[in-house]
Amino acid sequence: MTAAALTPPASLAGAHRVSFGGVLVSEWIKLRSLRSTFWCAVIILVLNVAVSPLLLAVLPSDRLTSGSAATSLAVSAITVGTGFTSLAAAVIGALTITGEFGTGMIRSTFAAVPKRLPVLAGKAIVLGLAVFVVAAVSVVFSTLIVLAQASGRGLDLNLDGAFWLALVGDAGYLALIGLMALAVGAIIRNTAGAIATMVGLILVLPNVASLVSALARVTWLQNVGEFLPSTAGSRMFAYRSAELDAAAQQVQAPGAIALEPWQGLLVLMAWVVVLGVVGAVLVRRRDV
Numbered sequence: 001m002t003a004a005a006l007t008p009p010a011s012l013a014g015a016h017r018v019s020f021g022g023v024l025v026s027e028w029i030k031l032r033s034l035r036s037t038f039w040c041a042v043i044i045l046v047l048n049v050a051v052s053p054l055l056l057a058v059l060p061s062d063r064l065t066s067g068s069a070a071t072s073l074a075v076s077a078i079t080v081g082t083g084f085t086s087l088a089a090a091v092i093g094a095l096t097i098t099g100e101f102g103t104g105m106i107r108s109t110f111a112a113v114p115k116r117l118p119v120l121a122g123k124a125i126v127l128g129l130a131v132f133v134v135a136a137v138s139v140v141f142s143t144l145i146v147l148a149q150a151s152g153r154g155l156d157l158n159l160d161g162a163f164w165l166a167l168v169g170d171a172g173y174l175a176l177i178g179l180m181a182l183a184v185g186a187i188i189r190n191t192a193g194a195i196a197t198m199v200g201l202i203l204v205l206p207n208v209a210s211l212v213s214a215l216a217r218v219t220w221l222q223n224v225g226e227f228l229p230s231t232a233g234s235r236m237f238a239y240r241s242a243e244l245d246a247a248a249q250q251v252q253a254p255g256a257i258a259l260e261p262w263q264g265l266l267v268l269m270a271w272v273v274v275l276g277v278v279g280a281v282l283v284r285r286r287d288v
Helices: 001-008 010-015 022-032 035-058 069-077 082-104 105-112 119-151 161-188 191-216 219-226 228-236 242-251 261-285
Strands: none
Touching: 022 035, 022 082, 022 119, 035 069, 035 082, 035 119, 069 119, 069 161, 082 105, 082 119, 082 161, 082 191, 082 228, 119 161, 119 261, 161 191, 161 228, 161 261, 191 219, 191 228, 219 228, 228 261
8 A cells, every 4th residue: 555655646757757848948948047158159249240350451452362362361250260259169068067067956957857868968959059050140240241341352252152161160160169068068067177178178289289290390290180179170161172272282291181171070070979978978877
């Protein structure tokens, strides 16, 4: 009688089961409720829009050309702020999960969704889409400004598929950086540690590898640096053309690797997947 009395009816247990759609709604409410999400989104928008016109503005007219070179310069102007905004995307990604660990709210989340992995998947989907949309909006405004600026200075740009693909790649890069930070946060479970790790991966290590390889003239170290997250990801928003590729090959060191945009995408996705799998395993196995 006691066991029977303590066992809830099957219909009642099923009524309290949280669907994945409910998980997504919950994660969206939590993400947009964070003040840090709002301010990081503002940083992404403001930095991209404010910094983009500077590159073309500071160049003298005799340095400006037309065709592929001018288009590459325009893309560089549009995406010049990405190195800074990637840090904001990393902060959003880390806080999406480490904030709950820090406040203890994660216990309530895992109590509602005992399998835990749907929570991590829901966070990843909501975070990735949110960062991509914010980044895409900033890219649109930056593009309009730079195109108007280029037209005013008489630049003839090639608005071909490679141009638009680079702009989509810029937004995709920021979304993947956010997902990477989410995975690092799931592994470390500490906000300061996760953000510091991301700063090291996307800012410190590439600069150190580039500096040491340039001073020591070590090609293999340059090739290793090519597979770091920010270096590989930067290929996603680089404008490519046959003319520019031919010029780059003439100055490229023998044996040096230069990733194509799609290869850079695959490398960055590999970082996200590997760290995500490690984070998912630890989330399942650890006690809260």
